[in-house]
Amino acid sequence: MDAKEDLDVKIGLEVHCHLTSLKTKLFCRCPADYYNKEPNTNICPVCMGLPGSLPVLNEQAVKHALAIALALGSRVSQKMVFYRKNYFYPDLPKNFQISQYDKVGGLPLATGGQIRLKDKVVRIRRIQLEEDPAKIVYEGSISTSPYALVDYNRSGVALVEIVTEPDLTTPKQARQFLQKLRAILEHLGVCNCDLEAALRCDANISVRGGYRVEIKNIGSFKDVEKALSFEVTRQKMLGAKRGMETRHWDDVRGVTISLRVKEEEQDYRYFPEADLPPYIITEDLIAETLAAMPELPDARRDRFIKQYNLPHQAAEILTSHKSLADLFEKSIEKYRSPLRIANWLISDILGYLNRKDLDPSTLKIAPEDIAALARAVDEGLINEQTGRNLLLKAATTGKRIEQKIFAEVSKIGDEATIKALVDRVFKENEKAVKDALKNEKAINYLIGLVMKASGGKTDPHITRSVIVAKLKQLS
Ligand SMILES: [Zn+2]
Known part of the structure; x- marks a missing residue:
């Protein structure tokens, strides 16, 4: 079961x-794909905020954000208005971020909705x-770096902000929430959450009704x-400082450090972005998005x-990673052994990925191989353990499993399999024994009987020695 609720603690995520x-x-019109580009080359006057440049809304972004809102069961606003969030920081050349606001006449894309966890x-x-601000690069830790470098390639990339109630x-629970959200985004196909900084999270936390502390820069779940x-x-x-405080997560040292007393909302001087007209979200667009919902x-x-x-738990784990669920279904299509394959993927493959801190989407196992292994075990060509070992080997090397290996494995002398076959033949042929x-x-x-039972795959020499040893025990 999950950890007990701690009613002293209230956590909200952004x-x-x-x-x-x-x-x-x-x-x-700068490419959204800024990855692996020379710093400050993926830019134009608009995303650099040069005087006289005007923003034009990417309607595709509205559609994708709308899909997220509808998937979470949120109420979609009929009209969406952009606001300027004013602040000065090196990551923001315009000195304001084009964002949305839910007060004083502001209308965010959507409000409400929920994500269901197992017991919450x-x-x-x-x-x-x-829009996303630029990326600031430090040398080592933020608190000790002698300088900060700014890369504007990321400036203006479309972000969807999802804010939870505390x-x-x-x-x-916070981690489980993020895993669930991630699975939803993956299934919607709007975010490759694997990419660096594609899914970022700030957390608000207050303990025993104390002041709220915001933790920024959390890189992984x-x-x-x-x-x-x-x-x-x-x-x-220690309690929390008076007033809201922003702290930075230093993953190198494993501590949070105080950055500043958090800005109050009025510090941002939100006001409507006059360069962008309100965007009307029509019933048709909503109906179209719902119809296309995967x-x-x-x-x-x-x-x-x-x-x-499948047992509930197994189905839950598989579907919490789209790539794992896809791999499962593709394997089942080739050979229908759902329980065995689900079990292998969850205990062996996911276990391996967790140990290596890898994501299932990095896996390079062919579904055909998983299917072939499951079939080989069912047909008694290899035993369960050998199947798992071969699967793990395929996962770690990324190489295809050669079909002849099934025959070789047993011929080389998979003794456990031969012993099991010999036991069965002895039981069924008392007279011959x-x-x-x-x-x-x-x-x-x-x-001959054992060879026949294995379809001629067992190594005759090992079979003989196993039989002789067993006869010795009996005599
Ligand atoms: Zn641009």
């Missing part, structure tokens, strides 16, 4: 998701579309849990349970 499936940035419903407060009560655990302990021991993780989990007779105990020549007949 997740930023890059719409990596877009071709261009949110308000200009987490409410969504709002979902909005905004419904979470443990760091572990594991770090969300670590940073929040650190903060729970720190705040329980199967989402919860529905897929329920289908796995029904269609493949009695004969062999009396007459050494009758052993050949037993060897």
